[in-house]
Amino acid sequence: DSGVTQTPKHLITATGQRVTLRCSPRSGDLSVYWYQQSLDQGLQFLIQYYNGEERAKGNILERFSAQQFPDLHSELNLSSLELGDSALYFCASSVGRGGTGELFFGEGSRLTVL
Amino acid sequence: KNQVEQSPQSLIILEGKNCTLQCNYTVSPFSNLRWYKQDTGRGPVSLTIMTFSENTKSNGRYTATLDADTKQSSLHITASQLSDSASYICVVSLYNNNDMRFGAGTRLTVKP
Numbered sequence: 001d002s003g004v005t006q007t008p009k010h011l012i013t014a015t016g017q018r019v020t021l022r023c024s025p026r027s028g029d030l031s032v033y034w035y036q037q038s039l040d041q042g043l044q045f046l047i048q049y050y051n052g053e054e055r056a057k058g059n060i061l062e063r064f065s066a067q068q069f070p071d072l073h074s075e076l077n078l079s080s081l082e083l084g085d086s087a088l089y090f091c092a093s094s095v096g097r098g099g100t101g102e103l104f105f106g107e108g109s110r111l112t113v114l
Numbered sequence: 115k116n117q118v119e120q121s122p123q124s125l126i127i128l129e130g131k132n133c134t135l136q137c138n139y140t141v142s143p144f145s146n147l148r149w150y151k152q153d154t155g156r157g158p159v160s161l162t163i164m165t166f167s168e169n170t171k172s173n174g175r176y177t178a179t180l181d182a183d184t185k186q187s188s189l190h191i192t193a194s195q196l197s198d199s200a201s202y203i204c205v206v207s208l209y210n211n212n213d214m215r216f217g218a219g220t221r222l223t224v225k226p
Contacts, residue, residue: 002157042218043158043203056213090157103148103205103214105157 003027004106006091012112018079021109025072025093031055032074033092033103034066043090049074050097081113117141118206120217128225131194135220137187137204145209149178149189152201152219161189161202194224 003026013019025032034046045058049068060066063081068074078085088108094101118139127133137147146165150158162171162178164187170179175192191198204217 002159004157043216045214045216088155092157102160102163105150105159107157108155110155 002104002106004091004093004104006089006106006109008109009107010110010112012114013081014114015081015083017081017113018077019081019111021076021078021089021091021111023074023076023091023093023106025074025091026104029093029095029104030072031094031097032068032072033094034060034074034076035090035092036087037090037108038084038087041087046076055097078111081111083113086111086113117215118204118217120202120204120220122220123218124221124223126223126225127194129194129196132190132192133194133222135189135191135202135222137189137206137217139185139187139204139206139215139217141185141206141208141215143209144182144185145207147178147180147187147207148205149176149187150203150205152203154200158203191222194222196224196226198222199224 005024007022030051033048035043046060047066048056052068063079066076090108092103092105121136148163149161152158164180177190180187201219201221203219206215
């Protein structure tokens with residue numbers, strides 16, 4: 001158990017809909033990262049938050065947004081969903097703001113868009 | 115173009131055999147390199163992390179090597195077990211802004 005909690009584990013929805021994925025980082029970790037992994041693809045970095053503020057942005061679509069709350073949990077909002085958004089969405093956390101520390105991943109949220 | 119290239123893309127070996135996975139990167143300036151194991155449908159789990167000054171690190175039957183001059187790393191798995199079947203991901207961090215670059219992974223299948 002990495003200590004990173006993601007909900008829901010599975011989600012099925014229709015095109016055009018909006019969903020919210022939630023992540024609780026490990027106790028004491030200030031950074032939260034979101035990744036997308038499509039079928040048989042590598043992990044694609046979406047966005048990072050550090051202590052409530054956006055720190056880095058990857059290939060995140062404009063239809064997607066995220067935030068980190070004062071209690072450090074984070075939410076990834078996906079709107080106007082398309083079939084191609086079907087993927088595993090992983091959250092990871094680390095203590096520091098950068099990539100030098102250990103990165104702990106959650107078990108992912110599997111999104112299926114029909 | 116991905117700045118972290120892994121090879122082979124997939125590999126099938128028999129239980130008990132050894133194997134070596136490769137990671138070549140062009141990321142610069144370099145901070146550290148990590149290897150992760152990802153079981154199908156699960157989150158990646160860290161195996162090793164190496165900084166610029168380290169050239170080898172072991173974690174049980176997993177041994178990672180790093181040549182920062184040639185920008186190459188390898189992950190050697192000894193006496194493979196069925197539970198080693200997974201994707202192995204190489205991740206390189208940049209020194210100046212700590213961004214991380216992910217390889218596409220090598221999918222290893224260990225057969226009895």
